[in-house]
Amino acid sequence: MTSGSAVLATDPLTLADVEDRARAVLAPEVYDFVAGGSGGESTLNANRSAFDRCHLVPRVLSGVDTADTRTTLLGVPASMPVAVAPMAFHSLVHPDGEPAVSRAAAAAGVPFTAATLASCPLDELASAGGDLFLQLYWLRDRARTEWLIGEAERLGARALILTVDVPFMGRRLRDLRNGFAVPAHAAPVNLADGQRGGGQSVGGHAASVIDPTLSWSDVDRVRRRTRLPLVLKGVLDPADARRAVDLGVDGLVVSNHGGRQLDGAVPSLLALPAIRDEVGDACEVLLDSGVRSGTDVLRALALGASGVLLGRPVLWGLASGGEQGVTGVLELLRSELEVSMALAGAPNVAAAGWLGVRWGSGAYGREES
Numbered sequence: 283m284t285s286g287s288a289v290l291a292t293d294p295l296t297l298a299d300v301e302d303r304a305r306a307v308l309a310p311e312v313y314d315f316v317a318g319g320s321g322g323e324s325t326l327n328a329n330r331s332a333f334d335r336c337h338l339v340p341r342v343l344s345g346v347d348t349a350d351t352r353t354t355l356l357g358v359p360a361s362m363p364v365a366v367a368p369m370a371f372h373s374l375v376h377p378d379g380e381p382a383v384s385r386a387a388a389a390a391g392v393p394f395t396a397a398t399l400a401s402c403p404l405d406e407l408a409s410a411g412g413d414l415f416l417q418l419y420w421l422r423d424r425a426r427t428e429w430l431i432g433e434a435e436r437l438g439a440r441a442l443i444l445t446v447d448v449p450f451m452g453r454r455l456r457d458l459r460n461g462f463a464v465p466a467h468a469a470p471v472n473l474a475d476g477q478r479g480g481g482q483s484v485g486g487h488a489a490s491v492i493d494p495t496l497s498w499s500d501v502d503r504v505r506r507r508t509r510l511p512l513v514l515k516g517v518l519d520p521a522d523a524r525r526a527v528d529l530g531v532d533g534l535v536v537s538n539h540g541g542r543q544l545d546g547a548v549p550s551l552l553a554l555p556a557i558r559d560e561v562g563d564a565c566e567v568l569l570d571s572g573v574r575s576g577t578d579v580l581r582a583l584a585l586g587a588s589g590v591l592l593g594r595p596v597l598w599g600l601a602s603g604g605e606q607g608v609t610g611v612l613e614l615l616r617s618e619l620e621v622s623m624a625l626a627g628a629p630n631v632a633a634a635g636w637l638g639v640r641w642g643s644g645a646y647g648r649e650e651s
């Protein structure tokens with residue numbers, strides 16, 4: 283597709299429109315579980331403000347009529363520098379759940395990350411035909427943790443993404459007010475029998491299964507245990523990034539978990555440049571938390587990201603349109619990115635990394651609710 287044709291009307295026009303459609307069909311407590319953050323949601327909102335304050339400096343006269351969004355992520359070819367973020371319990375928002383999302387991701391040419399708390403068996407996700415990453419929670423049940431790593435290897439997953447910012451769940455006030463518990467049809471079926479949390483609150487269940495003592499020596503152990511590319515998700519401090527690289531980690535996700543863990547944590551976009559400066563080219567640096575448009579992807583690239591993970595908008599697509607809804611979200615993001623890159627004078631992903639950025643002082647756009 284040329285960038286010229288990409289500016290034509292699409293349906294939906296924006297990812298915010300997809301969220302509106304999802305909100306209209308979801309039960310309020312399910313919408314809140316997905317949309318919400320922890321505490322006063324200051325980090326959730328700051329993630330968006332950071333993107334709004336980040337101004338790109340376009341290059342002109344570069345003769346760019348089309349932009350090539352293709353890249354590789356953790357050694358995997360991708361149609362754009364985007365992968366689906368790990369998110370628990372897809373079946374909460376649509377009966378087709380994770381298989382629909384993994385098929386849409388495969389068709390769009392982007393990696394899909396299966397969550398430890400997925401509501402569908404992992405081997406069903408491996409058969410979607412696309413590239414699979416597996417997100418790992420460090421479980422109290424060490425045998426199950428070991429089983430998950432073995433499954434990732436057996437199923438041909440292309441990377442293991444160890445989440446390091448969840449010793450336990452942040453206080454999600456919306457869920458507490460709603461008395462939210464994951465219904466049986468969305469249970470985390472990849473956990474051992476008896477550990478799937480029937481009727482428990484999400485936070486209570488997480489506390490019962492996730493081991494809060496995860497530390498650097500465990501990362502070292504996982505590094506020695508598997509030859510899969512290993513990624514730490516939830517790093518915000520350059521000193522932690524350095525330590526990860528020194529242990530032989532292949533990638534980092536600069537992330538505050540979409541504002542769902544430490545309320546008050548720095549927006550990922552603001553944390554990104556110092557982390558890229560610290561690690562240089564020693565590992566891949568991905569970013570998530572607040573990406574809502576192709577321009578946001580371009581902002582992250584300009585600040586040194588290798589690519590981004592996309593979270594909630596994928597679930598909004600699933601909720602409002604099943605597999606097709608997710609396809610719509612990924613296609614929209616890709617065409618927005620293509621237009622933004624071409625307008626910025628960046629013919630490819632490498633060139634996007636050289637764009638200048640200026641920081642404004644205020645928030646101008648729509649704040650996430």
Ligand SMILES: Cc1cc2nc3c(=O)[nH]c(=O)nc-3n(C[C@H](O)[C@H](O)[C@H](O)COP(=O)(O)O)c2cc1C
Nearest residue numbers: 316367368369370397445539540570571572593594
């Ligand atoms: C409903 C939901 C469930 C999530 N579950 C997980 C999970 O199981 N493991 C994990 O590492 N991150 C999880 N996350 C965090 C995402 O991987 C990602 O960091 C975050 O959603 C990115 O921000 P965004 O939603 O603003 O794009 C979840 C996020 C949401 C919204």
